[in-house]
Amino acid sequence: MALGKIKADTLEHSTAGSLDTQYVVNGSAKAYLSMDSSGGSTTTFFGSFNTSSVTDVGVGKYDQNFTNSFTGANYSGLGIAHNNVNVITNVNNTTFGSYAAGASGIVLYNGAGSAYTDVDVSTAHLGDLA
Amino acid sequence: MQTPEFQGTHLFDRLCWAKENLDGVQSDYRVVYEDSVDECAKILVPDPNWMACALQGGILPPVQVYWELAKDEAKPDFVKHTRGHLLHNTKPVEAMTEEQAIEYLIMKDCPQHVWRNWDEGNKPKMVICRKEQLPGTREWRNAWKITEELSVTDLAA
Numbered sequence: 001m002a003l004g005k006i007k008a009d010t011l012e013h014s015t016a017g018s019l020d021t022q023y024v025v026n027g028s029a030k031a032y033l034s035m036d037s038s039g040g041s042t043t044t045f046f047g048s049f050n051t052s053s054v055t056d057v058g059v060g061k062y063d064q065n066f067t068n069s070f071t072g073a074n075y076s077g078l079g080i081a082h083n084n085v086n087v088i089t090n091v092n093n094t095t096f097g098s099y100a101a102g103a104s105g106i107v108l109y110n111g112a113g114s115a116y117t118d119v120d121v122s123t124a125h126l127g128d129l130a
Numbered sequence: 131m132q133t134p135e136f137q138g139t140h141l142f143d144r145l146c147w148a149k150e151n152l153d154g155v156q157s158d159y160r161v162v163y164e165d166s167v168d169e170c171a172k173i174l175v176p177d178p179n180w181m182a183c184a185l186q187g188g189i190l191p192p193v194q195v196y197w198e199l200a201k202d203e204a205k206p207d208f209v210k211h212t213r214g215h216l217l218h219n220t221k222p223v224e225a226m227t228e229e230q231a232i233e234y235l236i237m238k239d240c241p242q243h244v245w246r247n248w249d250e251g252n253k254p255k256m257v258i259c260r261k262e263q264l265p266g267t268r269e270w271r272n273a274w275k276i277t278e279e280l281s282v283t284d285l286a287a
Contacts (some may be wrong), residue, residue: 049145050145058271068141072211101199118268
């Protein structure tokens with residue numbers, strides 16, 4: 001089966017100017033994850049892409065493992081969680097402070113920053129793929 | 131559904147094809163492992179879309195490709211991957227059973243020092259179990275450990 005393909009360097013609007021397609025490629029999320037980390041003993045997936053597994057590291061700490069790694073550790077991870085919980089992504093849960101191209105740490109902590117907690121969380125990761 | 135000939139196709143494009151054409155498969159298997167005596171047990175949960183790719187075959191690269199990338203990443207002067215082409219150009223693996231897929235996933239996403247030496251010690255460092263065999267709630271989650279009652283000999287038998 002052949003894959004359909006459109007090759008273009010630029011998208012041009014009739015009146016509103018043009019856009020280099022590299023902006024579209026670079027600006028798209030390369031991985032996402034939406035999961036329930038509080039409903040049972042282990043994680044339940046709502047939706048995901050480019051994710052091979054999630055490692056439950058402990059209360060409020062998870063690793064999202066990528067199928068297609070990023071080219072390096074300088075990608076951007078965005079996260080949002082329920083119940084006024086803060087999310088930090090792209091941290092290494094084992095050593096806090098180092099980063100990895102093949103996995104992104106997800107840390108969930110309450111609004112006061114005083115305790116880790118388990119809630120539903122969604123993440124998106126942007127950057128260049130390996 | 132027949133998988134297209136994907137060798138040489140960017141892995142990301144393959145995943146896009148899989149997302150479009152395959153239904154996710156949520157495995158009931160979980161991998162529990164301990165990589166530090168000072169930390170609680172970690173639990174690896176397979177992703178449903180990834181599992182669908184593994185069962186379908188012809189999509190995922192051999193796990194050895196990830197090991198090569200991990201070697202590069204472990205170098206002190208690592209900045210960015212220069213051998214990402216291995217993910218895209220290496221012949222994809224054939225369809226796996228669910229059990230084979232879990233073994234692959236362990237070798238990809240668990241630390242090598244855990245799965246290579248899982249049976250060296252008084253108790254196993256890693257156990258594959260069913261979801262139902264885990265505690266029913268996350269109470270005392272940060273104290274979870276692999277039970278002392280399991281012996282490596284029992285598991286091997």
